[in-house]
Amino acid sequence: MSSGLAAQVGHLARRSVVRTLRQPASVVPSLLFPLMLLAVNSGGLASATRIRGFPSDSFLDFALAFTFMQGALFATSNAGTDLARDIQTGFLNRLALTPLRGGALLAGQLGGVIALGLVQAVVYLAVGLIAGARIEAGPAGAAVIVVLSVLIGLAFGSIGVVMALRTGSGEAVQGLFPLLFALLFLSSMNLPRNLIEIGWFRTAATVNPVSYLIEAIRSLVVEGWDGQALALGFGIAVAIAAAGLLAADRSLRGRLART
Amino acid sequence: MRRSRFRSVALAVAWRNLHTYFTTLALVLPGLLFPLLFFATFAGGLSRLRHVPGFDFPAGYTAFQFVFVLLQSAAFGGVFTGFAIARDFESRFARRFLLAAPRRSAIVAGYSLAALGRWSFIALLITAIALATGMRVGGSGVDLAGLYALALLVNVAGGLWAAGVAMRLRTVQAGPLMQVPVFVSLFLAPVYVPLDLLRGWIHAVASVNPVSLIMEAGRSLIAGDPSGIGLAFGLGGALAVGFAAWALRGLRKAESAG
Numbered sequence A: 001m002s003s004g005l006a007a008q009v010g011h012l013a014r015r016s017v018v019r020t021l022r023q024p025a026s027v028v029p030s031l032l033f034p035l036m037l038l039a040v041n042s043g044g045l046a047s048a049t050r051i052r053g054f055p056s057d058s059f060l061d062f063a064l065a066f067t068f069m070q071g072a073l074f075a076t077s078n079a080g081t082d083l084a085r086d087i088q089t090g091f092l093n094r095l096a097l098t099p100l101r102g103g104a105l106l107a108g109q110l111g112g113v114i115a116l117g118l119v120q121a122v123v124y125l126a127v128g129l130i131a132g133a134r135i136e137a138g139p140a141g142a143a144v145i146v147v148l149s150v151l152i153g154l155a156f157g158s159i160g161v162v163m164a165l166r167t168g169s170g171e172a173v174q175g176l177f178p179l180l181f182a183l184l185f186l187s188s189m190n191l192p193r194n195l196i197e198i199g200w201f202r203t204a205a206t207v208n209p210v211s212y213l214i215e216a217i218r219s220l221v222v223e224g225w226d227g228q229a230l231a232l233g234f235g236i237a238v239a240i241a242a243a244g245l246l247a248a249d250r251s252l253r254g255r256l257a258r259t
Numbered sequence B: 001m002r003r004s005r006f007r008s009v010a011l012a013v014a015w016r017n018l019h020t021y022f023t024t025l026a027l028v029l030p031g032l033l034f035p036l037l038f039f040a041t042f043a044g045g046l047s048r049l050r051h052v053p054g055f056d057f058p059a060g061y062t063a064f065q066f067v068f069v070l071l072q073s074a075a076f077g078g079v080f081t082g083f084a085i086a087r088d089f090e091s092r093f094a095r096r097f098l099l100a101a102p103r104r105s106a107i108v109a110g111y112s113l114a115a116l117g118r119w120s121f122i123a124l125l126i127t128a129i130a131l132a133t134g135m136r137v138g139g140s141g142v143d144l145a146g147l148y149a150l151a152l153l154v155n156v157a158g159g160l161w162a163a164g165v166a167m168r169l170r171t172v173q174a175g176p177l178m179q180v181p182v183f184v185s186l187f188l189a190p191v192y193v194p195l196d197l198l199r200g201w202i203h204a205v206a207s208v209n210p211v212s213l214i215m216e217a218g219r220s221l222i223a224g225d226p227s228g229i230g231l232a233f234g235l236g237g238a239l240a241v242g243f244a245a246w247a248l249r250g251l252r253k254a255e256s257a258g
Helices: A003-021 A024-044 A046-050 A059-089 A091-096 A104-111 A111-130 A138-167 A168-186 A198-206 A208-224 A229-256 B002-022 B024-043 B047-051 B061-090 B091-101 B103-130 B143-168 B174-186 B201-208 B208-220 B229-257
Strands: none
Touching: A003 A059, A003 A104, A003 A111, A003 A208, A024 A046, A024 A059, A024 A111, A024 B174, A024 B201, A046 A059, A059 A091, A059 A104, A059 A138, A059 A168, A059 A208, A091 A229, A091 B061, A104 A111, A104 A138, A104 A229, A111 A138, A138 A168, A138 A208, A138 A229, A138 B143, A168 B024, A198 B024, A208 A229, B002 B024, B002 B061, B002 B103, B024 B047, B024 B061, B024 B103, B047 B061, B061 B091, B061 B143, B061 B174, B061 B208, B091 B103, B091 B229, B103 B143, B103 B229, B143 B174, B143 B208, B143 B229, B174 B208, B208 B229
């Protein structure tokens, strides 16, 4: 990266990080909601561990992975809404008049998502461990969870950015939330896929990429090191991030051409 | 004369709200999507929980979850109406209501009627889907009427709670304050398994949560083995009356704020 590009990314990333962390309305729900659902589900579904073939004797261990995924959903919403606001207020138009490169704009914009993703991952892990969860893969596994969780946040954040660039509307970005929520719920978030009884739901969970993202994190908590689960999780996260960033780059060109 | 004025204001408020709701897809979808998603995820994805030792619900897991989804849709049908009230205050339309209505409590009644109308549509849809996906109903017609009447009380209580918040804060930004307590009280009830299968802190909390009583009574009705019905209706009624007072005080605060 040339020093000019690095400086551009640095300035925009700093702005994005500061703006994200200065908005309690963005930070607080994205930290609290997933933890609240973790508390409710790990208590309410504890008896699921008595089902034959259930992979853990603690539902807290099993459910912890879902918390990271839910946090990533908030990344989509935050990244998209912030950029949509920049479009609505004309800030993007002003940037378009500068020699700023498109890649720098996207990288900088996603800086806030990465920072928030990092904070979320550390908080979720800390709360999980305090509540009694055990990471089978040990401290190195915990580090991998943080890295994967930030990568998933970046992947979903790039989808939010695409939506913002295409529509220029914060409301439209928020409208994406129920759809992503559906993806989250129609996955193996509450039971392993082999224990899902209803055929159509098991099929939906099997074709849903979110299942593999959850299972990669879960494997580190519940089983230890599972190469296949990790390869699938990292592979899918990288693929979504790459597709999202590519689409964001194309959408940005279209947006700048229009303005 | 006074009664007919009250009725005409309430009907006008309800009609306007329902018209906006049914002609705006972005308002219909969230209220519809979440109950359907919960139903699909819980009844479809978690049905193996019926094999947990001690789980004994004769009508099956789909019916068990249907009651939760019905009550959730009822409560949130009310809460989403609170959003509409907040929007009306933000756009200053509510001020025109306050100026025009001879009896302003009719405005609260109108919004409650609208919440009921919105939820009736959702309840009809989720009932049709549940029956189409093979839900077994053990209760008689009277039991089912009881179940829907309980849900109606939850809808009224949820709507009046949200109305009270919306009229005090008069901004859509108060949305989380309307939603979160309702969401938490619903999920701190026995959502996935009966109360006696819960363990630890969640059992302690669910045992004193009034929503648990209403949910368990609703489940006993759909199973055709009614129990705790009087208490559940008493509690639902008390919640509705309590939140009506909360909403009317909110209306007074909105009036004095001008």
